[in-house]
Amino acid sequence: MSEPLLIDLSKSGRKAYCYPPLDLPRGFEQALPDLPIELQRQKAARLPEVAELDVVRHFTRLSSLVHGVDNGMYPLGSCTMKYNPKLGEHIAAMEEFTQIHPLQDISTVQGCLSVMYNLLEDLSSITGMSWGTLQPCAGAHGEYTGLKMIRSYFLKRGETERTKVLIPVSAHGTNPASASVVGFEVVEVKSNKEGLVDIDDLASKLDHTVAALMLTNPNTLGLFEKDIIKISEMVHKAGGLLYYDGANMNAIMGMATPGDMGFDVIHLNLHKTFSTPHGGGGPGSGPVMVNDRLRPFLPKPDIELTDSGYVYRWDDEDSIGKVSMFWGNFLVVLRAYVYILRMGSEGIKAASRHAVLNANYLAAKLGQRISIPYGKLCMHEFVASASVLKEQYGVTAQDVAKALIDEGYHPPTVYFPHLVDEALMFEPTESESVESLDRFVEAFFRILDMAEDDPETLKEAPHRTPVGRLDEVRAVKEPDVRY
Amino acid sequence: MIYPYIPHTDADRRAMLKAIGVESIDELFSGLGADLLLEDSIPISHGRTEDEVQRMINSIAQRNVRGIPFLGCGCYDHITPATVKALSSLPSFVTAYTPYQAEMSQGLLQAIYEFQSMICEITGLDVANASLYDGANAAVEAASLMLAAKRKSRVVLVSETIHPFALKVLTTWALGTEHTITLVPQQGGIADFEVLPSLLSDEVAGLIVQTPNCYGLLEDYTGIADLLHANGSLLAISADPLSLAIQKSQAEWGADIAIGDTQALGLPLAFGGPSCGYMAVRQALLRRMPGRVVGATVDKEGRRGYTLTFQAREQHIKRERATSNICSNQALAALMTTIHLSSLGWGGMVEAAEQSYAKAHYLAYHLAQLPGVTLVWDKPFWCEFPLVFNDAKKMRKFLQELRNEGIFAGVRLSSLTRKNSDELVLLVAVTEKRSREELELYLAAARRVLK
Numbered sequence: 001m002s003e004p005l006l007i008d009l010s011k012s013g014r015k016a017y018c019y020p021p022l023d024l025p026r027g028f029e030q031a032l033p034d035l036p037i038e039l040q041r042q043k044a045a046r047l048p049e050v051a052e053l054d055v056v057r058h059f060t061r062l063s064s065l066v067h068g069v070d071n072g073m074y075p076l077g078s079c080t081m082k083y084n085p086k087l088g089e090h091i092a093a094m095e096e097f098t099q100i101h102p103l104q105d106i107s108t109v110q111g112c113l114s115v116m117y118n119l120l121e122d123l124s125s126i127t128g129m130s131w132g133t134l135q136p137c138a139g140a141h142g143e144y145t146g147l148k149m150i151r152s153y154f155l156k157r158g159e160t161e162r163t164k165v166l167i168p169v170s171a172h173g174t175n176p177a178s179a180s181v182v183g184f185e186v187v188e189v190k191s192n193k194e195g196l197v198d199i200d201d202l203a204s205k206l207d208h209t210v211a212a213l214m215l216t217n218p219n220t221l222g223l224f225e226k227d228i229i230k231i232s233e234m235v236h237k238a239g240g241l242l243y244y245d246g247a248n249m250n251a252i253m254g255m256a257t258p259g260d261m262g263f264d265v266i267h268l269n270l271h272k273t274f275s276t277p278h279g280g281g282g283p284g285s286g287p288v289m290v291n292d293r294l295r296p297f298l299p300k301p302d303i304e305l306t307d308s309g310y311v312y313r314w315d316d317e318d319s320i321g322k323v324s325m326f327w328g329n330f331l332v333v334l335r336a337y338v339y340i341l342r343m344g345s346e347g348i349k350a351a352s353r354h355a356v357l358n359a360n361y362l363a364a365k366l367g368q369r370i371s372i373p374y375g376k377l378c379m380h381e382f383v384a385s386a387s388v389l390k391e392q393y394g395v396t397a398q399d400v401a402k403a404l405i406d407e408g409y410h411p412p413t414v415y416f417p418h419l420v421d422e423a424l425m426f427e428p429t430e431s432e433s434v435e436s437l438d439r440f441v442e443a444f445f446r447i448l449d450m451a452e453d454d455p456e457t458l459k460e461a462p463h464r465t466p467v468g469r470l471d472e473v474r475a476v477k478e479p480d481v482r483y
Numbered sequence: 484m485i486y487p488y489i490p491h492t493d494a495d496r497r498a499m500l501k502a503i504g505v506e507s508i509d510e511l512f513s514g515l516g517a518d519l520l521l522e523d524s525i526p527i528s529h530g531r532t533e534d535e536v537q538r539m540i541n542s543i544a545q546r547n548v549r550g551i552p553f554l555g556c557g558c559y560d561h562i563t564p565a566t567v568k569a570l571s572s573l574p575s576f577v578t579a580y581t582p583y584q585a586e587m588s589q590g591l592l593q594a595i596y597e598f599q600s601m602i603c604e605i606t607g608l609d610v611a612n613a614s615l616y617d618g619a620n621a622a623v624e625a626a627s628l629m630l631a632a633k634r635k636s637r638v639v640l641v642s643e644t645i646h647p648f649a650l651k652v653l654t655t656w657a658l659g660t661e662h663t664i665t666l667v668p669q670q671g672g673i674a675d676f677e678v679l680p681s682l683l684s685d686e687v688a689g690l691i692v693q694t695p696n697c698y699g700l701l702e703d704y705t706g707i708a709d710l711l712h713a714n715g716s717l718l719a720i721s722a723d724p725l726s727l728a729i730q731k732s733q734a735e736w737g738a739d740i741a742i743g744d745t746q747a748l749g750l751p752l753a754f755g756g757p758s759c760g761y762m763a764v765r766q767a768l769l770r771r772m773p774g775r776v777v778g779a780t781v782d783k784e785g786r787r788g789y790t791l792t793f794q795a796r797e798q799h800i801k802r803e804r805a806t807s808n809i810c811s812n813q814a815l816a817a818l819m820t821t822i823h824l825s826s827l828g829w830g831g832m833v834e835a836a837e838q839s840y841a842k843a844h845y846l847a848y849h850l851a852q853l854p855g856v857t858l859v860w861d862k863p864f865w866c867e868f869p870l871v872f873n874d875a876k877k878m879r880k881f882l883q884e885l886r887n888e889g890i891f892a893g894v895r896l897s898s899l900t901r902k903n904s905d906e907l908v909l910l911v912a913v914t915e916k917r918s919r920e921e922l923e924l925y926l927a928a929a930r931r932v933l934k
Binding site: 024041044046060063090097098103109114140148173176179181253322323346356402411432465471478 | 882
């Protein structure tokens with residue numbers, strides 16, 4: 001079952017769309033000069049020439065070759081693939097929002113600004129921070145923004161020697177990449193035997209050259225950094241700041257706040273924790289929330305509520321400036337606001353509690369037959385290791401992942417974090433019922449049986465998909481990245 | 484108690500806790516410690532039903548006022564085929580993650596491959612990525628790419644005529660780094676390249692320009708690419724992709740990097756986001772390009788399939804040595820552009836661009852006849868033009884009175900640049916979507932105010 005490229009269905013002269021005829025006065029049209037010849041395009045672009053039904057069938061078939069949360073369980077670790085409520089989609093499609101221009105007079109966009117302002121208030125409460133910005137378009141973009149603020153903070157204080165950012169080995173790849181983009185030097189912090197930050201190693205690396213420690217808590221092993229208050233005291237005492245990667249915020253909403261833990265700046269992923277859809281890789285939204293210390297450095301413009309309504313504030317001298325073209329991914333922000341309105345204080349807390357319940361249940365069940373090297377209990381996710389399978393049967397984490405595809409599941413995150421050999425990182429989220437988790441466990445055990453009985457077939461998985469494992473070496477050696 | 488979107492019954496919870504071997508959900512959180520566990524509930528409102536949320540949102544939505552938008556500056560109101568919304572809303576597209584597992588993401592990967600292909604076709608360049616956040620961030624990535632491509636470079640030249648917000652985003656990017664942004668000044672509403680030779684040095688990585696520029700004017704880049712290449716520097720041209728249906732493509736100007744935002748191709752105004760940044764480069768720069776790239780290859784049985792490729796550039800492999808920190812991009816917005824272009828074809832794109840050109844010139848021509856306003860620079864433009872008032876009070880009255888008639892007459896340039904010197908400039912955008920009737924409505928109101 002494969003779908004041709006739409007361009008290959010093209011037939012000269014066929015059209016899927018037409019415009020109303022230009023109805024300017026005939027004399028004007030005739031007198032209107034063309035663009036100067038030196039500015040004119042010479043070569044036509046090759047785009048599909050097809051009928052509307054061709055377009056509809058093409059993309060409908062393509063969509064049938066994609067697995068989303070709506071198709072089935074998606075326990076992809078650190079990605080929080082929870083259910084994306086239809087109400088959010090419905091509201092984000094309202095023309096009262098989609099047909100608003102970002103540069104309309106401020107008196108005509110009070111609805112949009114009220115959504116943004118109220119969401120910032122709610123996110124401040126949920127995270128225990130003072131205020132924030134909704135401009136960043138994704139998690140990594142939030143990291144960039146938060147680190148820029150840290151950089152500006154130290155430059156303002158004249159502490160130009162603070163050029164290092166400490167990052168645990170277990171951190172998401174975006175952490176070191178973002179630090180590097182902002183111009184920081186990345187220094188790795190070791191993990192201890194329990195999979196937590198090695199306090200001694202941290203202490204040895206904290207000095208006057210350290211700008212910040214970036215931390216995910218719970219970390220990517222799904223473990224809570226129980227020494228976080230001590231860690232934050234150590235970092236602050238050394239004059240550094242604490243950055244919270246909010247990718248795993250779904251573990252603690254309503255139970256604890258990064259603010260109380262001592263973090264100075266955090267980013268959230270609305271497309272993870274706050275249930276907005278991932279869209280096949282975006283658009284997301286990565287709000288950055290800060291405490292009072294960093295508030296003056298937030299991007300411009302801020303939104304302020306005055307007697308005459310919401311206004312933009314452009315005059316903050318210490319602001320890092322702008323990080324997005326306009327005000328951020330507004331329709332994503334709107335969906336997150338709808339989610340919080342729907343859930344409320346109790347629902348938000350219940351989401352985290354059930355996310356943790358589901359992860360522990362799944363860990364308890366899977367742990368009967370596969371090793372989970374770190375932690376007795378976990379938070380919202382956990383990491384299993386297929387290293388025994390590899391030793392005994394030559395079956396890798398990748399093989400297990402591909403076999404899960406044949407069972408109709410999206411695989412867990414594989415080969416991350418690097419602390420665990422043959423890592424399989426599961427995050428079931430609160431959305432799955434106990435029956436759904438049980439079915440997943442049964443499928444997983446069938447795969448373990450197969451590893452024992454018929455490892456060769458398993459190593460060839462998946463078998464039920466339109467294509468098998470692809471030749472990735474060839475994709476690089478003989479690049480074919482366009483028609 | 485029933486919580487939204489959580490399927491657990493009391494019996495489920497009991498059975499699950501038993502299987503885990505704990506007494507309560509609270510026990511699972513005991514590792515947080517008493518100091519951190521919140522005693523009170525977070526101070527946000529109680530939950531609401533779907534119907535209650537809808538009503539509340541309806542009342543918020545009423546505080547937004549819609550008008551006939553003659554507004555542009557990077558966000559335009561174009562006609563969009565119904566296929567875009569219908570097909571981009573298909574649930575598996577909407578609710579999938581990044582297609583790391585190629586075998587169960589072929590549809591998404593193929594759609595991205597088609598997007599990359601269309602961006603290459605439109606810009607004329609060799610390879611494109613799967614999208615960036617927006618046009619401004621595409622400029623940032625272009626600047627990073629230039630610096631990485633030339634050893635010991637640290638300066639990026641940027642035309643003063645790029646979008647003021649894109650310039651702000653670039654300025655923020657350079658803040659606190661070793662990189663310097665040097666402005667190429669404008670003269671008469673377009674970039675002044677007379678000074679360019681004097682700005683070039685070994686430290687200059689490249690030049691970023693934009694056409695149509697921040698005034699809507701089209702710029703002439705004859706000879707610019709050669710000048711930069713002779714200096715070992717790169718040229719990046721940012722362009723509204725719809726304008727490329729009639730004006731020279733980036734490749735036709737000899738550019739190395741094409742950037743911009745695909746908002747004009749199928750994305751709603753949406754208060755400015757999500758939009759979708761694009762980037763295409765020459766083949767030689769492929770391995771330095773930021774973001775995801777989809778490539779076609781084969782499986783063991785020789786079946787053609789698509790996969791994320793050249794991942795060795797990316798943050799999840801290379802960490803601090805990656806070409807960019809980008810992870811999530813604007814995939815669904817890129818899909819909307821792909822569907823839009825699939826529906827329009829090249830003929831539709833040319834027609835939309837030509838109609839926008841004709842209608843914008845019609846409005847400009849008639850406004851120019853009125854007292855108190857001028858089309859200040861006699862330069863070619865496409866769908867947007869600067870109207871300069873001779874009096875600030877008059878301009879405010881003009882905007883207010885037209886707004887009272889349901890017409891959003893334009894964007895004040897000073898609202899973007901925050902400069903008093905731009906106070907009298909109004910940027911008026913006209914797309915193919917504005918009907919003759921709407922144009923006449925605008926003109927009639929303008930005549931009344933400016934008489």
